[in-house]
Amino acid sequence: MIEIRGLGKDFQRAGESVVHALRTVDVTVERGEFFVLLGPSGSGKTTLLRCVAGLAVPDRGEIVLDGVTVYSGDKRILVPPERRGLGMVFQSYAIWPHMTILENVALPLTQKRPRLGKAEIRERVARALALVGLEGMEGRPTPLLSGGQQQRVALARSLATEPVVLLMDEPLSNLDARLREEVRKEIRSLAARLDITTLYVTHDQVEAMELADRIAVMHEGDILQQGSPEELYCRPEDPRVAQFFGSTNWIDGRMRDKDAVETAVGCLAVPDSDTRAIGDAVVVAVRPEDVELIPDAPGAVPEENYFRGRVVSNVFLGDHRVYTIEVGGFPLLARTLASVLVGGDISVRIPRERVCVFRAGSRNEIPSAAGS
Amino acid sequence: MGSTPGAHSQPALFRLRQFRQPGALSVLAVLVVLVIVPLFFMVLASFRPEGLLPLDPGPFTVSPYLEAFTGADFRPIIRDTLLYAGLGVLFALPIAFVFAFLTERTDMPLRNSMYVLMFVPMSTPVFATALGWVLLLGPRGGTVNVYLRALFGIDSGEGPFNIFSMTGLVFVHVLGIIPTMWLFLTAVLRQMDPALEEAALASGASRWQVLRTVTAPLMRPGVAAVGIYFFVTGLESLELPLALGPTAGIELLSTKIFFSLLPSADLGVNYGIPAAFGMLGLAMGVLGSLIYIRLVRQTSQFAVITGKGYRPRLIALGRWKYVALGAVALFILMKVVLPFAILLYASFLRFYVPPVLEFAADMRWTLLHYTRLLDYRFFGSYFVNTLIVAVEAATLTMLLVSFIGWLVVRRPSKLTDLINVVAFMPLAIPGVISTLALFLMFVGTPLYGTLILLTLAFVARYLAFGTRLMHSAMLQLHQELEEASQASGANNLQTFIRITLRLLIPAFLSGWLWVLVHAAKDFSVALLLASAGSVLVANIVYEAFIGGHFNESAAMLVVLITFNLIFVVAGRKVIGQSIAQ
Ligand SMILES: Nc1ncnc2c1ncn2[C@@H]1O[C@H](COP(=O)(O)OP(=O)(O)OP(=O)(O)O)[C@@H](O)[C@H]1O
Ligand SMILES: [Mg+2]
Numbered sequence: 008m009i010e011i012r013g014l015g016k017d018f019q020r021a022g023e024s025v026v027h028a029l030r031t032v033d034v035t036v037e038r039g040e041f042f043v044l045l046g047p048s049g050s051g052k053t054t055l056l057r058c059v060a061g062l063a064v065p066d067r068g069e070i071v072l073d074g075v076t077v078y079s080g081d082k083r084i085l086v087p088p089e090r091r092g093l094g095m096v097f098q099s100y101a102i103w104p105h106m107t108i109l110e111n112v113a114l115p116l117t118q119k120r121p122r123l124g125k126a127e128i129r130e131r132v133a134r135a136l137a138l139v140g141l142e143g144m145e146g147r148p149t150p151l152l153s154g155g156q157q158q159r160v161a162l163a164r165s166l167a168t169e170p171v172v173l174l175m176d177e178p179l180s181n182l183d184a185r186l187r188e189e190v191r192k193e194i195r196s197l198a199a200r201l202d203i204t205t206l207y208v209t210h211d212q213v214e215a216m217e218l219a220d221r222i223a224v225m226h227e228g229d230i231l232q233q234g235s236p237e238e239l240y241c242r243p244e245d246p247r248v249a250q251f252f253g254s255t256n257w258i259d260g261r262m263r264d265k266d267a268v269e270t271a272v273g274c275l276a277v278p279d280s281d282t283r284a285i286g287d288a289v290v291v292a293v294r295p296e297d298v299e300l301i302p303d304a305p306g307a308v309p310e311e312n313y314f315r316g317r318v319v320s321n322v323f324l325g326d327h328r329v330y331t332i333e334v335g336g337f338p339l340l341a342r343t344l345a346s347v348l349v350g351g352d353i354s355v356r357i358p359r360e361r362v363c364v365f366r367a368g369s370r371n372e373i374p375s376a377a378g379s
Numbered sequence: 380m381g382s383t384p385g386a387h388s389q390p391a392l393f394r395l396r397q398f399r400q401p402g403a404l405s406v407l408a409v410l411v412v413l414v415i416v417p418l419f420f421m422v423l424a425s426f427r428p429e430g431l432l433p434l435d436p437g438p439f440t441v442s443p444y445l446e447a448f449t450g451a452d453f454r455p456i457i458r459d460t461l462l463y464a465g466l467g468v469l470f471a472l473p474i475a476f477v478f479a480f481l482t483e484r485t486d487m488p489l490r491n492s493m494y495v496l497m498f499v500p501m502s503t504p505v506f507a508t509a510l511g512w513v514l515l516l517g518p519r520g521g522t523v524n525v526y527l528r529a530l531f532g533i534d535s536g537e538g539p540f541n542i543f544s545m546t547g548l549v550f551v552h553v554l555g556i557i558p559t560m561w562l563f564l565t566a567v568l569r570q571m572d573p574a575l576e577e578a579a580l581a582s583g584a585s586r587w588q589v590l591r592t593v594t595a596p597l598m599r600p601g602v603a604a605v606g607i608y609f610f611v612t613g614l615e616s617l618e619l620p621l622a623l624g625p626t627a628g629i630e631l632l633s634t635k636i637f638f639s640l641l642p643s644a645d646l647g648v649n650y651g652i653p654a655a656f657g658m659l660g661l662a663m664g665v666l667g668s669l670i671y672i673r674l675v676r677q678t679s680q681f682a683v684i685t686g687k688g689y690r691p692r693l694i695a696l697g698r699w700k701y702v703a704l705g706a707v708a709l710f711i712l713m714k715v716v717l718p719f720a721i722l723l724y725a726s727f728l729r730f731y732v733p734p735v736l737e738f739a740a741d742m743r744w745t746l747l748h749y750t751r752l753l754d755y756r757f758f759g760s761y762f763v764n765t766l767i768v769a770v771e772a773a774t775l776t777m778l779l780v781s782f783i784g785w786l787v788v789r790r791p792s793k794l795t796d797l798i799n800v801v802a803f804m805p806l807a808i809p810g811v812i813s814t815l816a817l818f819l820m821f822v823g824t825p826l827y828g829t830l831i832l833l834t835l836a837f838v839a840r841y842l843a844f845g846t847r848l849m850h851s852a853m854l855q856l857h858q859e860l861e862e863a864s865q866a867s868g869a870n871n872l873q874t875f876i877r878i879t880l881r882l883l884i885p886a887f888l889s890g891w892l893w894v895l896v897h898a899a900k901d902f903s904v905a906l907l908l909a910s911a912g913s914v915l916v917a918n919i920v921y922e923a924f925i926g927g928h929f930n931e932s933a934a935m936l937v938v939l940i941t942f943n944l945i946f947v948v949a950g951r952k953v954i955g956q957s958i959a960q
Contacts (some may be wrong), residue, residue, distance in 0.1 A: 062862050088865040095866035101859035105881050114877075118868030164867065174866075 008204040009036040009059065009172060014068030016054055028054040029065065030228040036206060036221075038171075041198055043207045043215040045251065046225030052208040053098075055225070056174050059206060060095055061088035072172060089118065094165030094203075096175040100157045102149045102164075109145035112136065112164045119168060135163040138197065155186050162194070166201070173198070175207045179214065191217060212252050216240070224248045246365045249292045256293040256340055259367065262286060268364060271337040273314050276359045288367035295329060297361040298341035301354040312357040318349050403786050403794045409779065410801040413839045417816035418661070418808070424819045425654035432650070432823050443651025447659075452630060457659075460632045462545065463620070464613025467552040468606045475557045476602065478707060479564035486693045487703045495951075496707070497558045500714045502943045504900040505555050506920065507936040509622035510929065511718020512551050514725060514733075516542035522721065522733045529735075543627035551619055554714045556609055563608070567601035604674035608806070611667040614660055615809030617903035622924070632660050633811045637907065640818070650819055660812045668807035719940065726934035748934035757919070757935070765899055765916045765939075768830050772837035773895040776845050777887050779838065784849030785879055789858070802846040810840050814907045828910035836908055837898045845890050852886035853879075885954055892950040896943050 011034040018026040028051045036042040044052045057063035058078070059070060067080040072093075077086040094115075103111055112132045116123055123131070129145075136142050139159040152160065158178060165173060178194070179187045195218050198205045209215055215222050216236045223233035224247075231245045243249035246257075260270035266279045268291055275291060283289065301313075316334035328346060332339045332355055339355065347353060423433040428440045447453065482493045489496075515523050518541040527539055541547060617633040624634050639653045696703055725731050729743035752758060783802055787795045805813060814836050821827045860882065864874040880887070898904075905917035916939055923932040 057862075060862075060866055062865065087870065088862075089868045089870050092868070093866060095863065097859040097863055099857055099859045101857065101863035103860060103863070103878060103882075114864065114869065115867035118873075161863075164863070168868070 008038040008040070008073060009034070009042075009206060010069075010071040011035070011055075011059070012069040012071075014055070014058060014065050014070065016051075016058060016063065016065045027228045029058070032068070032228075032230055034223055034230065034233065036204055038204055039202045041195070041205045041207065041218055041220045043209060043219035043222045044225055045209060045212060045215040045222050047210060047251075049227075050225040051228040052210070052225055053176055056176050056206060056208050060093055060174055061086060061091050092168070092170055092172075094168065094170035094173040096158075096161045096165045096173070096178045098176045098178070098180060100161040100178075100181070102152070102157050102160055104150045106149065107145065108136070108141070108147050108149060108152075108160055111149060111160055112167050115164060115168045131167055132163075135167040138166060139163045139193070154181050154183075155190065158182060158190060162197075166197075166203075169201070171204060173203045173205045175205065177209055178207075179209075180211075187214075194218065216252070224251055241361075243292070243363060246290065246292065249363060249365075254295055254340065256295065256298070258291045258293065258337065260289055260291050262289055266359075272334045272339065275357065275362060276311050277362045277364050278360060280364060283364070283366070290365050290367050292363040292365065293339075293357055294361065295340040295342035297358060298332070298339060299356040299358070300330070300332070300341055300343050300345060300347060301356055302347065310356060312359060312362075314355050314357075316353060316355060318347055318351055318353050321349050402782070403790065403792070403798060406779070406783060406786065407794065407798050407801065410798060410842070413835060413842070414801055414804050414808075414813070417813065417820045417839075420820040421654050421657050421661075421812070421816040424650045425658050427651055429649045429651065433819055440651075443655040444658075447652045447655040452635070456630050456632060456635055459545065459629050460614065463548060463552065463616075463631055464610050466549045467556060467613045468609050470549065471553045471556045471560055471609065472602070472606050474553070474710070475560035476564055478557070478561045478710070479568055481703050481707070482561075483565050483568040484694055485696050485700070485703070487696060487700050487707075489704065489707075493561075493707070496711055497561055498947055498951075499944065500558045500711070501562075502896040502900060502947050503715060503719070503940050504618070504902065504917075504936065505551075505616075506618045506622055506902050506917070506924075507722060507940060508555060508714065508718045509551050509619050510924065510932065510936065511721050512542050512547070513622065514721045514731070514929070515717060516540045516547065518543065520731070520733050522735065525733050525735050543623055545627070545629060548619065548623050548627065548629065551623070552613065552616065554710075555616075555619065556612065557710065557714070560605060560609055563605045564602065567598060567605065570601065600674045604671050607667050607671040607674065611664050611671070611807070611809060614663055614667075615811045615903070617811050617906065621902075621906070621921070632656055633809075633903075636660075636811060636815055640815070640907065650822070653815060654819060657812045657815045660809050664809045664812065665807045671806070719937075722933040722936055722940075725930050726937050728930055731929050748931050749938075751931070752934060752938060757916075761914050761916050761919050762938075764830060764913060765905075768833045768837065768915065769895045769898040771830070771834040772841070772898045773891045775834065776838045776841050776894050777849075777891045780842065780845030780849045780890070781880060781883060781887060782875075783846050784853040784883075785875060787850060788853040789861070799846070803843050805839055806843045811903055811907065813839055814904050818908055828912040830913050833904060833908055833913055833915070836904045837894070837901070840904070841894045841897065845894065848886060848890045848893075849883065852883055856882055888950070888954045892946065892954070895950075896946060899939070899943055899946075 011032055014029055014032040015027075016029040018028055020026075032051075032055060034042070034055075044055060046052050054063060058065045059072075061077065064085060065078060065080065068078075069076065069080065070078040072091060075086075076082070076084055077091055078084060103114075106114070109129075109132055112135055113128050116128045116131055132145060133142065136144060139162050141156065141159050141163065144156075149157070149160065158181070161178070165175075175194075179190055182190060191214060197203075207218060209218075219236055221233060221235055222239055224231045224239065224245075226247055232239060232243065232248045234242075239248055240252050243252075249255050258270045258272060258275075260268040260275065262283050262285050263269040263274060264285060265281070266277055268275045268277050268289060270291060277291065314334045316332040316339065319331045319333050319338065321331075322329045327342055327344055330341045330343065330347065330349075332341055332353060334355060341355065420433045425443050426439045426441065427433060427435070428438060428442060431437050478493075481487045482490045513521070515521050518524065518537045521540065521542065524538060524540055528534065528536075533539065542551075615633060616631075617637060620629070620631045620634045621637065624630060630638075636653045636656050639656070640650070721734070724734055726748055727744055727746070729745045729747065730741075732738040732741045780802070783798055787799050808816075817832065817836050817839065818827075821832055826832050856879065861874050861878050864878045865871070869877065902917040902921065905915040906921060909915055909918050916935060920932045920935045920939075923929075923935070
């Protein structure tokens with residue numbers, strides 16, 4: 008549905024160095040898919056979205072929407088935004104303050120060719136407003152709407168023409184936490200119900216996990232990894248991806264065998280890998296919730312990745328606790344529902360298949376210009 | 380690279396056209412014709428011998444320069460011009476600054492009404508103030524002088540004050556520039572983040588120390604920039620030197636240019652001398668502007684963006700607030716009330732006598748000066764002409780600068796940088812000189828003597844002001860409001876009209892009103908450019924004044940001022956409503 012191939016865009020301001028907002032981006036979004044672009048501030052998410060919408064002109068690459076090439080650097084093709092037939096929700100909502108809700112939502116409809124009749128437009132506005140729970144508010148002036156209502160108007164406006172592709176740039180970032188959760192659910196069910204292909208930008212990983220069929224993690228103009236939320240969470244290919252989803256224990260070590268790493272915690276059994284040689288310096292990532300706490304039972308059978316340590320501290324977070332366990336001098340974070348005694352000895356187990364191994368130093372590395 | 384793309388397979392597609400900006404190119408062309416080409420004509424004219432138009436075939440010569448710069452009047456002209464512009468700034472700046480400080484930073488009563496109070500003097504013709512003060516401070520019959528002589532028993536029949544002097548010129552000039560200067564300085568004051576001062580206060584500095592160590596250094600470049608700007612404005616001032624100068628025997632650069640343009644019976648066309656003086660004025664203007672640009676750049680380094688609606692704590696004036704209010708009232712009295720009152724009085728008199736009891740018997744009251752205005756020529760022609768030119772100028776200027784503002788903010792490129800530079804060039808060109816240059820470009824063409832030419836002159840003059848206004852209005856407009864329209868399927872032009880222009884209406888209207896009122900009150904363009912086919916009110920007022928018919932010109936000025944005031948008040952109301960919407 009949306010195919011982005013080798014897309015690049017640089018910004019050059021007078022007297023400043025070039026900013027590579029997009030390096031070489033390849034993304035394919037299937038029909039009906041909810042695709043989320045996730046990344047820290049300045050990673051190029053908005054730029055990518057604006058390129059798809061036609062609001063920014065890329066420097067190279069290709070964008071194909073529903074089989075139609077809307078941008079191609081080589082073939083010198085550029086379709087202006089108004090001819091792309093997309094729906095878009097802006098971060099600031101961009102509700103035109105001089106128009107009523109009706110006029111705001113109706114504007115995209117009045118641009119449709121062949122022209123729609125007045126009655127038809129009214130009806131479709133009403134339908135779009137009903138979709139977002141604002142039925143009957145047509146005549147309201149817009150400047151006095153609350154944030155949530157503005158957000159809904161923006162959504163209704165983008166859905167009024169029943170576009171097959173919907174673009175959203177952090178549409179929830181201006182809402183408070185509770186409203187955000189509520190609207191998030193609505194957006195998700197709306198997109199599924201209308202079978203809309205959605206490209207959604209956010210820097211909030213919880214939002215991304217909840218909404219997405221697939222996620223692409225962006226960093227400094229590159230896509231680090233794309234895949235289902237589960238893939239990204241459990242099998243990150245890049246430490247920065249792991250870093251993005253929740254907290255992680257980062258343990259330095261050295262390959263001792265094809266499937267074992269010598270670390271401060273002890274010798275860790277890890278998934279088999281051919282890409283690293285014995286003796287390579289590596290860094291190991293273990294999620295706190297993957298650290299199992301096993302109350303000391305004398306005579307327990309030592310298993311694989313079974314270590315002994317001491318409970319140093321405890322943070323209560325309502326529905327769970329985070330303990331710091333000192334293992335071989337290393338402060339290991341463990342997240343659990345159970346409660347154990349601070350100061351006591353304890354055993355921990357780390358399941359081999361949950362351990363991720365990365366090349367040492369790759370955490371702070373600048374991504375290379377060539378995309379993989 | 381430039382080969383035809385394979386567009387035939389995909390019909391709805393467009394070629395890349397990011398580097399083609401037909402709109403920007405045509406705007407640049409308009410600006411170049413309005414601003415740069417006329418200067419080119421002035422340069423040409425300054426090298427042509429007597430009797431030749433700039434483009435006539437024939438020899439080139441430096442004799443206009445020699446003649447202009449070696450004349451006996453050259454040194455006094457330069458000295459007096461610099462004195463006039465310099466002293467004007469020297470006296471006006473402190474007063475305007477105090478007023479600005481009182482409005483922005485103290486609890487002076489009525490401070491919120493200052494904008495109305497100051498907009499009124501801004502919209503009255505300088506010529507009216509000048510004429511008013513001639514009637515008040517003329518050496519013989521000036522009302523103030525008559526009273527003072529009676530009070531102190533002086534029976535010399537003249538003085539003690541004489542408006543026809545350098546002091547008189549500077550006095551009225553200072554009165555004239557204070558309102559606009561005040562407006563600029565309030566902006567400078569508002570640009571500064573009050574938190575900077577409050578931080579100093581919190582760290583234990585006294586008010587006076589804060590003023591000296593924080594406020595003053597931060598404001599110095601901004602205030603100096605305003606000073607330089609008004610120095611250049613002083614160079615271009617024509618109406619006042621024209622009203623007072625000849626009687627006082629003082630000639631300035633602007634009046635010299637004006638008088639040497641006047642066709643005289645014995646001499647044919649000789650545009651070389653005014654053009655040579657024009658080049659001199661241009662050089663002074665450019666020099667001043669270079670300093671101005673440097674200073675402005677310095678201030679923008681200091682500028683700290685403050686939070687919306689964040690107002691500094693106001694200094695409580697206590698009993699001093701009546702002194703402050705009194706000073707403002709005195710200024711309004713001198714700038715507006717007194718001159719207007721005496722003009723009003725004079726306009727109802729058959730022959731002018733000072734408003735003094737002993738002349739009561741000689742006061743012959745009449746409506747004649749007004750009824751005469753009702754005849755076809757004044758209202759049907761000159762007044763309508765003024766109105767047409769002012770409305771045309773305001774509309775054209777604002778449309779042009781709105782488009783420029785949009786281009787510069789939303790479609791930045793090398794081309795729009797250039798547009799920006801050319802649009803601001805009029806700041807460096809004293810108005811009299813740009814009008815002179817337009818005159819030299821169009822004299823002898825069919826356009827000369829038409830209202831269109833007058834309109835163009837005003838557009839060129841208010842270009843920089845408008846560009847500035849619309850630029851900042853545009854910056855405040857969130858880009859996504861326009862993008863949402865494009866994403867909704869509206870094209871660039873539809874978006875510009877339905878969203879951009881519509882949301883810029885408040886700024887557009889206030890700019891429109893500003894240009895309208897300034898064009899209607901301006902005398903210099905009319906006096907330099909108008910001819911038989913395009914006479915404006917200003918020309919008639921000046922003619923009546925020269926002919927000694929003070930009462931007649933007083934009546935006309937009263938009508939003009941009333942008209943302007945109605946426009947300002949009505950316009951403010953409309954703008955207020957459009958903002959509230
Ligand atoms: N118009 C522009 N001119 C110059 N640089 C720009 C422009 N737009 C974006 N950039 C730069 O491109 C990079 C990517 O910006 P972008 O807005 O795409 O980031 P983002 O991922 O959307 O960030 P955020 O989460 O903060 O919105 C940034 O370094 C930014 O400074
Ligand atoms: Mg963004």
